[in-house]
Amino acid sequence: xxxxxxxxxxxxxxxxxxxxxxxxxxxxxxxxxxxxxxxxxxxxxxxxxxxxxxxxxxxxxxxxxxxxxxxxxxxxxxxxxxxxxxxxxxxxxxxxxxxxxxxxxxxxxxxxxxxxxxxxxxxxxxxxxxxxxxxxxxxxxxxxxxxxxxxxxxxxxxxxxxxxxxxxxxxxxxxxxxxxxxxxxxxxxxxxxxxxxxxxxxxxxxxxxxxxxxxxxxxxxxxxxxxxxxxxxxxxxxxxxxxxxxxxxxxxxxxxxxxxxxxxxxxxxxxxxxxxxxxxxxxxxxxxxxxxxxxxxxxxxxxxxxxxxxxxxxxxxxxxxxxxxxxxxxxxxxxxxxxxxxxxxxxxxxxxxxxxxxxxxxxxxxxxxxxxxxxxxxxxxxxxxxxxxxxxxxxxxxxxxxxxxxxxxxxxxxxxxxxxxxxxxxxxxxxxxxxxxxxxxxxxxxxxxxxxxxxxxxxxxxxxxxxxxxxxxxxxxxxxxxxxxxxxxxxxxxxxxxx
Numbered sequence: 001x002x003x004x005x006x007x008x009x010x011x012x013x014x015x016x017x018x019x020x021x022x023x024x025x026x027x028x029x030x031x032x033x034x035x036x037x038x039x040x041x042x043x044x045x046x047x048x049x050x051x052x053x054x055x056x057x058x059x060x061x062x063x064x065x066x067x068x069x070x071x072x073x074x075x076x077x078x079x080x081x082x083x084x085x086x087x088x089x090x091x092x093x094x095x096x097x098x099x100x101x102x103x104x105x106x107x108x109x110x111x112x113x114x115x116x117x118x119x120x121x122x123x124x125x126x127x128x129x130x131x132x133x134x135x136x137x138x139x140x141x142x143x144x145x146x147x148x149x150x151x152x153x154x155x156x157x158x159x160x161x162x163x164x165x166x167x168x169x170x171x172x173x174x175x176x177x178x179x180x181x182x183x184x185x186x187x188x189x190x191x192x193x194x195x196x197x198x199x200x201x202x203x204x205x206x207x208x209x210x211x212x213x214x215x216x217x218x219x220x221x222x223x224x225x226x227x228x229x230x231x232x233x234x235x236x237x238x239x240x241x242x243x244x245x246x247x248x249x250x251x252x253x254x255x256x257x258x259x260x261x262x263x264x265x266x267x268x269x270x271x272x273x274x275x276x277x278x279x280x281x282x283x284x285x286x287x288x289x290x291x292x293x294x295x296x297x298x299x300x301x302x303x304x305x306x307x308x309x310x311x312x313x314x315x316x317x318x319x320x321x322x323x324x325x326x327x328x329x330x331x332x333x334x335x336x337x338x339x340x341x342x343x344x345x346x347x348x349x350x351x352x353x354x355x356x357x358x359x360x361x362x363x364x365x366x367x368x369x370x371x372x373x374x375x376x377x378x379x380x381x382x383x384x385x386x387x388x389x390x391x392x393x394x395x396x397x398x399x400x401x402x403x404x405x406x407x408x409x410x411x412x413x414x415x416x417x418x419x420x421x422x423x424x425x426x427x428x429x430x431x432x433x434x435x436x437x438x439x440x441x442x443x444x445x446x447x448x449x450x451x452x453x454x455x456x457x458x459x460x461x462x463x464x465x466x467x468x469x470x471x472x473x474x475x476x477x478x479x480x481x482x483x484x485x486x487x488x489x490x491x492x493x494x495x496x497x498x499x
Contacts, residue, residue, distance in 0.1 A: 018237045025170050025229060026179070029163040030186045032117065032224060035217040036159040037190025038197070039128045040093075042209045043149075044314075045198035047086055049206045050077040074206075075140040085142060087450065090314070091443060092146045096153030098439035104157035105432020106286060113162045113428075118225040120158025125218025127152040132210025161432040164411050169231045171240055180408035181350025188339040289429045294360070295414055297474050298406050299437035301363065304471035305403045307441030307448075308370075308464050312338055312399065314446040319457060324382040337389055341396025346404030348397065358486070359410050360478035363402035367475075370398035371468045378461040402471070407435055441467075 005013070015023075054072040077085055108116055131148045139145075171179055194213055201208035232239050290296060316335040320326055326334060345366070353362040373395050381391040411431040445467075452459045 018232070021229065021232065021235060021237050022170050025166065026183060028224070028228060029167055030183055032121065032220055033159055033163050034186040034190040034193065035121065035220040036124065036156060037187050038194040039124055039152075039213040039217045040156065041191050041194025042128075042198040042213055043089060043093075043131075045195055045202055046206045046209050049202050050074045050086075051082045074135075076142045087447075088142065088146055089149050091447065092149035093153040093156075094439065094443035094446075096150040097157055098436060098443050100154040100157040101160070101432050101436030101439050102286075103432075105161040105289075105429035105436075108158070108161045108165060108428030108432065113166055113230045114224060114228045116158055117162045117166075117228065118221045120155055120162070121217050121221030121224060123155040124152060124158075125214040125216075125221065127155060128214030128217065129211045132207035132214065135205065135207025157432075157436075160407070160435050161428040164408060164431045165428040166228070166230055167408075168411075169240075178347065178350040178354050181347040181404060184346050184404045184408050185343045188343055191339065192336070286429065286433070289433055292414055292430060294410075294478055295430060295433060297478050298360075298410055298414070299434045300474040301367075301471045302403065302406045302434055302438035303441035304467040304474075305363075305367065305399070305406065305441070306438035307445035307467045308374075308399050308471075309342075309403050309445075310442040311445035311449045311460070311464060312396075315449045315453070315460070319460075320382075320388075323457065324388065334388065334392065337392040338396035339400075341393035341398075342400030342404065344393070345397025345399070345401030346408075349401040349405040350409060353405060353409065358479075358482045359405065359413065360475045361482050363405055363410075364472050364475045364479050366398050366401045367468050367472045370395065371465045373398055374461055374465050374468065378458065399468075403438075407431075407438065411435070 051073050073082075079085070127148050131145060131152070133139075134144060134148075167180065167183065197212055197216075198209035201212065229235050312335075316338055320334050324334075349362050349366060353359045356362065373391070377391040377395050381388055411434050414430050414434070448463060449460050452463055
């Protein structure tokens with residue numbers, strides 16, 4: 001009687017060696033950036049512990065106090081301007097992150113990604129732990145905590161360009177939007193885990209709310225050093241298809257380069273384009289990366305898209321609490337629905353852009369739809385619990401969908417653009433330029449919301465709607481180019497198939 005393989009073994013052997021490596025790299029980079037976000041989250045949780053309502057706190061009997069109002073607070077955050085001091089910490093991180101991102105990609109192109117990521121995660125873990133050690137060392141200097149935030153912001157810039165470059169090296173254009181849409185959920189997973197871990201220790205010893213996440217990201221840095229594979233060629237796997245290939249059905253209207261030689265001559269496939277896949281080892285310059293078609297437009301679009309997203313990230317719980325009159329815990333729980341919608345929006349944006357081949361058009365349509373939805377959410381979004389949940393999910397999807405698509409699939413597309421003629425080392429620099437420009441918006445959004453909110457929440461939403469419209473305008477040329485590509489591609493594809 002002929003023996004048959006066990007079902008589990010048949011399942012394992014049905015996947016090729018390349019597939020196993022690609023799945024492993026996708027999981028590994030997912031864990032890495034989850035750790036990055038996990039280590040960023042504690043500050044938002046610990047703020048409520050650094051400045052509390054001391055009238056609700058039981059005072060130890062043996063404690064001699066001079067101020068009944070602020071005795072339980074952690075100096076220097078026991079002052080009346082504590083919100084400004086918290087703003088200093090937030091902006092110390094965000095501004096350092098935005099500035100450092102432009103340089104991070106340059107270093108990432110010239111250093112092995114495995115070493116660069118490992119170093120970045122170890123140093124991020126160190127500075128995260130140093131913030132928490134301020135509790136045990138009894139440090140009350142604003143300068144100390146601001147310096148730690150600046151250094152942590154700089155170290156955190158090592159993550160995004162490197163992980164996107166690594167994923168871009170392993171995955172081609174065919175299903176890149178969908179794969180990266182799912183993969184990009186690491187930001188929300190990291191935020192949730194960071195909140196849960198910090199919440200365990202915040203009331204007893206807030207220093208551990210930083211030390212534990214710091215040890216986690218440092219551990220992932222060690223994991224990266226021992227297991228990360230930067231490129232398929234390093235383990236004899238086949239490289240992915242990065243460029244336009246009409247024969248296998250992959251289309252690239254946005255990234256089509258008019259300078260390339262025609263691929264067919266009188267019905268025959270030309271051999272000239274083979275030099276496009278020639279591998280170049282020289283790192284790309286900053287100006288050369290900016291000259292890649294689409295980099296400037298998508299960078300400026302992301303600036304305004306990220307401005308909207310981060311304004312919701314920092315201010316949505318307070319808005320829900322003030323307008324819907326929820327208590328802080330309920331408002332915080334409700335605000336997570338915006339992130340849930342963002343995950344769904346990122347996956348949907350990836351699927352649609354893969355199917356249509358129109359990254360810019362997908363982003364533009366979602367941003368156009370987001371503007372009226374933001375207006376509706378501010379007008380009727382708090383009338384009932386069901387309306388609030390539905391509007392948060394929809395707004396989260398429309399706001400974060402384009403943001404997720406640009407920072408992942410679009411960055412990988414542009415970093416492997418065919419005009420680079422095989423120079424795959426441009427991916428880190430291109431990613432850093434796009435996300436660095438977006439990070440400027442991430443720093444500006446919460447700052448502008450803080451300045452505008454005293455005049456009324458309506459004005460904050462008008463600012464967000466304006467930012468959405470500006471993001472659309474910067475994509476208008478690319479949308480027009482994609483539309484021309486769709487109109488002009490049909491005859492060529494049919495003619496190629498008929499030969």
